[in-house]
Amino acid sequence: EDKVVQSPLSLVVHEGDTVTLNCSYEVTNFRSLLWYKQEKKAPTFLFMLTSSGIEKKSGRLSSILDKKELSSILNITATQTGDSAIYLCAVDPGGGKLIFGQGTELSVKP
Amino acid sequence: DGGITQSPKYLFRKEGQNVTLSCEQNLNHDAMYWYRQDPGQGLRLIYYSQIVNDFQKGDIAEGYSVSREKKESFPLTVTSAQKNPTAFYLCASSVSLDQPQHFGDGTRLSIL
Numbered sequence: 001e002d003k004v005v006q007s008p009l010s011l012v013v014h015e016g017d018t019v020t021l022n023c024s025y026e027v028t029n030f031r032s033l034l035w036y037k038q039e040k041k042a043p044t045f046l047f048m049l050t051s052s053g054i055e056k057k058s059g060r061l062s063s064i065l066d067k068k069e070l071s072s073i074l075n076i077t078a079t080q081t082g083d084s085a086i087y088l089c090a091v092d093p094g095g096g097k098l099i100f101g102q103g104t105e106l107s108v109k110p
Numbered sequence: 111d112g113g114i115t116q117s118p119k120y121l122f123r124k125e126g127q128n129v130t131l132s133c134e135q136n137l138n139h140d141a142m143y144w145y146r147q148d149p150g151q152g153l154r155l156i157y158y159s160q161i162v163n164d165f166q167k168g169d170i171a172e173g174y175s176v177s178r179e180k181k182e183s184f185p186l187t188v189t190s191a192q193k194n195p196t197a198f199y200l201c202a203s204s205v206s207l208d209q210p211q212h213f214g215d216g217t218r219l220s221i222l
Contacts, residue, residue, distance in 0.1 A: 004152070034210060041215040042114075042200070043153075048210050088152065096141055096160070096207030097168060100152030 002027040006089050006101035014109050017079050021104045023089030024071040033065055033072050034098070036088040043088055046074070079108045113137070114214035116201050121219045123188065123195060131186045131217045133201035142184035143202040143211060146170060153200060159184055160207055188219065196220050 004025045013019055023033065032050045036043035047056045049065035049072060056063050060083075063074045076083055086105050090098040114135045123129045135142065141160050145153040155168030159178040173192025178184055184203075188195045198218050202211040 009150075031208065036213075042213040045210045045212060090153075092208070094208075096143070096158055096204070096211075097155055098153070098211065100154070102150060102152050 002091070002093060002099050004089055004091050004099050004101035006087075006104050008104060009102060010105040010107070012107045012109065013079055015080060017108075018075065018077045019079060019106065021074040021076075021087050021089075021106070022071065023073070023101055024069075025089075025091045025099075026070065027091050027093045027099065029093040030067070031092045031094045034090045034092065035063055035072075035074050036090065038086040038088055038103070039084075046087075076106075079106075081108050081110055084108045114201060114203055114212060116199075116214035116217050118217060119215070121217055122222045123219060124222050126190045128187055128189050129219070131188070131199055131201075131219070133184045133186065133214060134182055135184075135201075135203045135214075136182060137203055137212070138181070139203035139205055139212075140181070141204045141207050141209075141211075142178065143204075144168075144174070144176065144184070144186045145200045145202065147198040147200060147216075156186065156199075158207075 007022045035046040047063045052067040060077045065072045086103040089101045117132045143158040144156040157176040159165040175187045200216045201214045204211045
């Protein structure tokens with residue numbers, strides 16, 4: 001059975017800390033891995049990763065895929081309270097049927 | 111403003127009742143999707159549609175039905191056969207099946 005596992009499930013940090021969120025997957029077919037941020041309602045798209053070892057970056061957020069280890073990490077540097085959210089990882093095995101992990105709930109304290 | 115609009119934001123269902131959740135997009139996307147989100151769980155795919163007049167079952171389609179008569183609209187009906195409908199329902203769309211999906215703000219469904 002295809003599955004995506006995220007760790008940790010929840011995390012509390014202080015402003016200014018750097019955090020690393022993990023996503024591992026076991027799927028029969030792999031097309032891409034996606035990261036989303038969900039604050040209260042709509043998940044918003046962060047990154048789509050298809051190639052191993054190539055870092056994608058947007059401001060203080062970055063992500064990289066390791067196809068050998070079947071995993072990806074999402075890094076957030078110099079965290080702010082506005083980074084508090086659930087971070088979702090999903091794998092696209094092809095055909096648009098995304099497989100989501102449980103999410104990591106990040107809380108950033110002032 | 112381009113985006114995905116879901117309505118209503120909150121919905122209550124009585125036992126034995128069918129309810130319909132609306133999803134409209136003006137992004138000119140071909141593909142649309144419905145997900146269910148339960149506390150502590152990731153999103154699970156209910157139905158998806160690659161193109162008008164075509165849709166496919168996702169992983170948890172039992173107790174749900176959809177239609178795709180127009181490109182902009184993909185309504186989801188939660189039927190009385192769905193015994194545990196209380197959840198947060200998210201609609202998404204994408205240019206095509208292999209492009210990133212973008213989400214609406216969701217509808218929270220509860221049982222009266």
